[in-house]
Amino acid sequence: MNPYHRPAWIEINLGQLQQNFAIINQDKLAALSLLFVAKDQAYGHGAFECARVALEHDVRMLGVATISEAVELREKGITAPILIFGERLEDQLELCLQYDLTIFVNTVQKATWYARYAAKWQKTPAVHIEIDTGLSRYGIRWTEAVETVAQIMDIPGIRFEGIMSHFAMSDELDKSYALLQLQRFQEVLTGLKCKGINLPLTHICNTGGFLDLPHAHFDMVRTGILPLGVYPSQVCRRIPGIRPIMSVKAKIVLIRDLLPGDKVGYGMHYTAPSARKIAVIPLGYGDGFPRVRNTGCVLIHGKRAPIVGGNAMDVMMVDISDIPAAQIGDEVVVMGKMGTEEISVHELARWKQSVSYDILTNWSWRLPRVYMKEGNL
Numbered sequence: 001m002n003p004y005h006r007p008a009w010i011e012i013n014l015g016q017l018q019q020n021f022a023i024i025n026q027d028k029l030a031a032l033s034l035l036f037v038a039k040d041q042a043y044g045h046g047a048f049e050c051a052r053v054a055l056e057h058d059v060r061m062l063g064v065a066t067i068s069e070a071v072e073l074r075e076k077g078i079t080a081p082i083l084i085f086g087e088r089l090e091d092q093l094e095l096c097l098q099y100d101l102t103i104f105v106n107t108v109q110k111a112t113w114y115a116r117y118a119a120k121w122q123k124t125p126a127v128h129i130e131i132d133t134g135l136s137r138y139g140i141r142w143t144e145a146v147e148t149v150a151q152i153m154d155i156p157g158i159r160f161e162g163i164m165s166h167f168a169m170s171d172e173l174d175k176s177y178a179l180l181q182l183q184r185f186q187e188v189l190t191g192l193k194c195k196g197i198n199l200p201l202t203h204i205c206n207t208g209g210f211l212d213l214p215h216a217h218f219d220m221v222r223t224g225i226l227p228l229g230v231y232p233s234q235v236c237r238r239i240p241g242i243r244p245i246m247s248v249k250a251k252i253v254l255i256r257d258l259l260p261g262d263k264v265g266y267g268m269h270y271t272a273p274s275a276r277k278i279a280v281i282p283l284g285y286g287d288g289f290p291r292v293r294n295t296g297c298v299l300i301h302g303k304r305a306p307i308v309g310g311n312a313m314d315v316m317m318v319d320i321s322d323i324p325a326a327q328i329g330d331e332v333v334v335m336g337k338m339g340t341e342e343i344s345v346h347e348l349a350r351w352k353q354s355v356s357y358d359i360l361t362n363w364s365w366r367l368p369r370v371y372m373k374e375g376n377l
């Protein structure tokens with residue numbers, strides 16, 4: 001442990017990441033390509049480290065959300081195709097050519113601009129086209145898609161590699177809206193086929209769709225959260241052997257005795273009902289732990305130690321009265337497994353009344369990431 005750091009850190013088990021990819025590859029049809037979504041530092045796990053493992057496991061493309069995310073991967077030596085989700089403004093187009101990034105082109109205007117810059121760079125860049133089938137976010141509205149796609153594809157100098165859409169809800173039991181989106185997408189594809197237009201790569205599924213909508217797989221699925229070992233919801237299909245690769249850990253830095261009536265933490269939200277023993281853990285909401293009051297717990301000696309009072313930006317207090325063996329310097333699991341107990345990302349999401357994606361991406365980068373090949377996660 002670097003003595004400059006507080007004893008609070010995140011372990012990323014790259015061995016388990018390899019296993020998760022191997023399990024996903026076994027689960028899917030061989031012809032189905034994978035796009036690994038590495039946006040927002042692979043949901044807080046480290047984009048480069050995870051992308052490298054992904055590319056050793058037959059992943060065809062990487063997906064990111066911003067140009068800087070893509071450029072970071074290129075500058076670290078990643079040469080695989082990178083698809084940037086969302087819209088690029090005109091002043092970002094040349095960077096995309098410079099770094100050989102794959103972008104979305106959803107208007108004739110953007111195709112015209114991009115073709116002009118591509119000619120200047122003497123490149124024929126790959127692009128994908130996004131169809132909005134009901135998320136009302138990016139892409140061409142399904143009702144106008146056949147006409148517009150045909151017009152866009154008339155622009156020479158660009159390689160139209162893919163056509164895709166994105167589900168608004170694919171991981172809940174009720175699949176009716178996802179099926180409506182799929183039907184709209186299929187109508188667009190059929191309409192294009194009638195015009196003799198066929199793009200090499202068709203994709204609509206995220207993890208939820210990959211798990212639960214096999215007839216929507218087409219040529220490629222885009223998966224971000226599943227290789228990290230986390231399911232997008234409690235109800236989607238499970239694949240045995242997939243395990244989380246992230247653990248959040250700290251050490252006890254202080255142990256205190258409370259007398260009956262003592263208050264704990266900002267706002268005095270906890271009053272000791274009797275003599276208690278508490279441990280001070282140097283990790284708080286500034287590190288991405290949910291801002292809670294008398295809610296949640298951590299694992300010490302494999303047991304749950306409840307949080308008392310409200311946690312602060314950098315520190316929280318937990319009741320260890322039932323864990324008499326606990327000592328200063330002992331390891332604390334804030335998220336992950338210890339012995340037979342586990343605090344899952346879904347449990348943290350419940351304390352925050354949010355979703356697992358929010359918990360994962362919120363762990364602060366002041367918690368150093370420690371990459372391990374093995375681990376007892």
Ligand SMILES: *Cc1c(COP(=O)(O)O)cnc(C)c1O
Nearest residue numbers: 037085166206207222223224225
């Ligand atoms: C984030 C994202 C994904 C990945 O979603 P997961 O549920 O993590 O698999 C797929 N496609 C698009 C367009 C996204 O923005």
